[in-house]
Amino acid sequence: MRFAFTEEQEALRDVVRTAVERNGGPTIREPADGPGFDEDLWSQLSGQVGVCGLAVPEAYGGDGFSLLEALIVVEELGRGLARVPYLGGLIAAEALQTTGNDPECARLLPPLARGEKIASLAWAEPGIGWRTDDFTTAAALVNGRWWLTGRKVHVLDGSRADTVLVIATTDDGPALFAVDPGSVVATTPLDPTRQPARVELDDTPGTWLGRPDVHRVLEVAAAAVAVESVGAAQRWLHETVEYAKVRTQFGRPIGSFQALKHRLADRHVDVEAARSLSHAASWAVAARDERAPELTAMAKSACTECYQAVAAEGIQLHGGIGITWEHEAHLHLKRAHANAQLFGTPSHHRAALLG
Structure with a gap:
């Protein structure tokens, strides 16, 4: 396997690196109440550079590039330990797209692609981590409405998410649901540059999005x-x-x-x-x-x-x-x-x- 990055991809790398470096280093001096994320940097990246829509198809309000461009951004954000909610949103958007649910993708993805909203995917569960089946979080269809019960942990960027997607088990296998962000509870992170959270679901209503390719x-x-x-x-x-x-x-x-x-x-x-x-x-x-x-x-x-x-x-x-x-x-x-x-x-x- 041989490949090389294009001039455009290297230019994207340079732009993101410059934006991160101009916003200073990652040092956090307020362990108790430090900032959740760098709002100035996030505004530049999402608004001026347009990184949020790179891997989102044009039909859903994105730029129609590939995941490779988005992963270049991830590498540069990692290089600067940038405190922005990009990684969680990228994974959540990918999970939504794998459902093949066009109406829901058309509803949820455009504001994410513009950086107007932040998304997060609730996957891991206590004791079982990121397995791909047999989730303990369950969804039941009652009187035409889905209700979710369970607990999710290590939810990336969950504390500031506007759109929370949850993988839960149904009678026919894992499915993806959108739930109210009010179910999210902030947690104390090992890594203070992140904003992880947990999601508590107790007969919580959810919107069916489809079956993701986990x-x-x-x-x-x-x-x-x-x-x-x-x-x-x-x-x-x-x-x-x-x-x-x-x-x-x-x-x-x-x-x-x-x-x-x-x-x-x-x-x-x-x-x-x-x-x-x-x-x-x-x-x-x-x-x-x-x-x-x-x-x-x-x-x-x-x-x-x-x-x-x-x-x-x-x-x-x-x-x-x-x-x-x-x-x-x-x-x-x-x-x-x-x-x-x-x-x-x-x-x-x-x-x-x-x-």
Whole structure:
């Protein structure tokens, strides 16, 4: 498999990177009541750049590009640890499109494509994670109306979602429903740059949207988390290398010590390998290639573990400053561990590869 990004795709990457960098770094100094997300950056990306509609067909108010363009945006947002509700919305929009329900897509997708509303997909459940069948959340049709009961956790961007989509079990298998955002309860995140939530459903009315292709949605989600992890790992490794050039011990920069050179070189090799794999998975899932299930599973496991290794290395080489709240080091460590759990752990995806 060989492919290269087009000039237009590289230009998109540059625009998003510039917007993120102009809005400053990801440091959060208010652990108790820090901002939910960067509203200025979100306004630029959704309004001026138009990233929300990249993977939405023109028939539904989008720009009609592919998932590959959207995943380029995800990688750049990961690089800057950007606090914007893009990842959750991308996955929710994909889940809705897989239902093939044209009237509901035409109703719900246009405001999402314009960035006027934020969407979130409620999938994971306590104790079973992101499985693709046998959901404990159930939907029952009573007197012509659907009622949902259950609990969803780790709902990306759920705290600010205007459109909440829930996967629930029916007599004929999993189905997708829209529920009132009032069912969403904010939670304390491991990663303070995210806004996860849980959804409490107790005979909650839901609007039938159709039957989603949960396997396709999981592939998209895995590819997205993989490229986000690579973007963050690449930038954090660069920052760590630059710091190793100026931090001194025993009268010389720590980056001059052979042992540390080897460790950083190993991480560089890891990042480059992970980046290639994440791009292969992005291409495969965007092209709906038959190798997408295998490549996305490989990318999700390898890229998130690579990010964990880079984040830990950076903490250690930054020394005392690396464990302070004011420095971004702890944000990378938390994002890395959170990403490893999102949409299936590395061991889960390896087990899937083994069949």
